[in-house]
Amino acid sequence: MANRDDVSHPLIAAVYDYVVPDRTLFGPHREYLAADLSGRVLDLGAGTGALFAHVARAGDLEFHAIEPDPHMRTRAREKAREVDLEVDLRSGRGESLPYPDDAFDVVISSLVFCTIDDPDAAVSEVARVLAPGGEFRFFEHVHADGALGTGQDLLNPVWTRVAGGCTLNRRTVDRFVGNDAFDVLEVERLENGPLSVTPFVRGRLRRRREGAFPGR
Numbered sequence: 001m002a003n004r005d006d007v008s009h010p011l012i013a014a015v016y017d018y019v020v021p022d023r024t025l026f027g028p029h030r031e032y033l034a035a036d037l038s039g040r041v042l043d044l045g046a047g048t049g050a051l052f053a054h055v056a057r058a059g060d061l062e063f064h065a066i067e068p069d070p071h072m073r074t075r076a077r078e079k080a081r082e083v084d085l086e087v088d089l090r091s092g093r094g095e096s097l098p099y100p101d102d103a104f105d106v107v108i109s110s111l112v113f114c115t116i117d118d119p120d121a122a123v124s125e126v127a128r129v130l131a132p133g134g135e136f137r138f139f140e141h142v143h144a145d146g147a148l149g150t151g152q153d154l155l156n157p158v159w160t161r162v163a164g165g166c167t168l169n170r171r172t173v174d175r176f177v178g179n180d181a182f183d184v185l186e187v188e189r190l191e192n193g194p195l196s197v198t199p200f201v202r203g204r205l206r207r208r209r210e211g212a213f214p215g216r
C-alpha cells in the first residue's frame with residue numbers, strides 16, 4: 001500500500017490524552033514498556049508523548065522518538081518539557097526510519113502498528129535499526145477471536161474513519177513473532193485489556209544476532 005504523506009489529525013491530537021488515559025487504563029502497560037530501559041531507545045509513533053513520563057523515570061539513556069503528525073509532535077514536545085526529558089524527536093514514518101542500521105538497543109511501539117500504512121515494511125525497519133541482541137517492545141491491540149472478531153471486522157470501516165486511521169482488526173503480533181529477525185522473549189495476550197472492543201498484546205522480542213532476513 002502506498003504511504004500517505006499527510007498524517008495530520010489536529011482533533012485527535014487535542015483529545016488523545018483524555019480518550020487514552022495514561023493515569024488509569026494504559027499507564028501500567030507503558031510502565032511495562034519502559035521497565036529497566038537503558039542505552040539508545042526509540043519510541044516509534046510517539047503521539048502526544050504518552051510514554052515520556054515513564055521513560056523519564058528510567059535510568060541513563062539516549063532517547064529518540066519519531067512521529068509523522070505535526071499536531072502530535074507539538075504535544076509531544078510540550079510533554080517532554082513537562083517531564084524534563086531530553087528527546088531527539090523527529091518527523092518520520094515507521095516504514096522508512098531515518099536512522100542507520102543497528103542504531104538502537106531498544107525500539108518501543110505502543111498502539112502504533114494499528115495505524116501504520118505498511119506494517120510489514122515497518123517491522124523490517126524495526127529489525128534494521130535494532131542492534132543485534134536489541135529488544136523490540138510492544139503493546140498493541142489485535143484481532144479478536146470468535147464473535148468479537150466478527151464484530152471488529154464489521155465496525156472497522158467506521159472505526160478507521162473516526163479514529164485517525166486506526167485499524168481495529170489487524171493480526172499484528174502474528175506479524176511480529178513470525179518475523180525471522182526476532183526471537184520471542186515474552187508475549188502476553190490480554191483478553192480483558194483497557195478496551196472491551198479489542199484484545200491487547202504486549203511483549204518483548206530480541207533481534208537475532210545472525211541470519212539473513214528482510215531489511216538487512
Ligand SMILES: C[S@@+](CC[C@H](N)C(=O)[O-])C[C@H]1O[C@@H](n2cnc3c(N)ncnc32)[C@H](O)[C@@H]1O
Nearest residue numbers: 045046047050069072093094110111112115116
Ligand atoms: C494511537 S497513537 C499512539 C501514540 C503513542 N505511542 C501512545 O502510546 O499513546 C498512534 C500514533 O502513530 C502515528 N502514526 C501514524 N502513522 C504512522 C507511521 N506510518 N509511522 C509511525 N507512526 C505513525 C500517529 O500519528 C499516532 O500519533
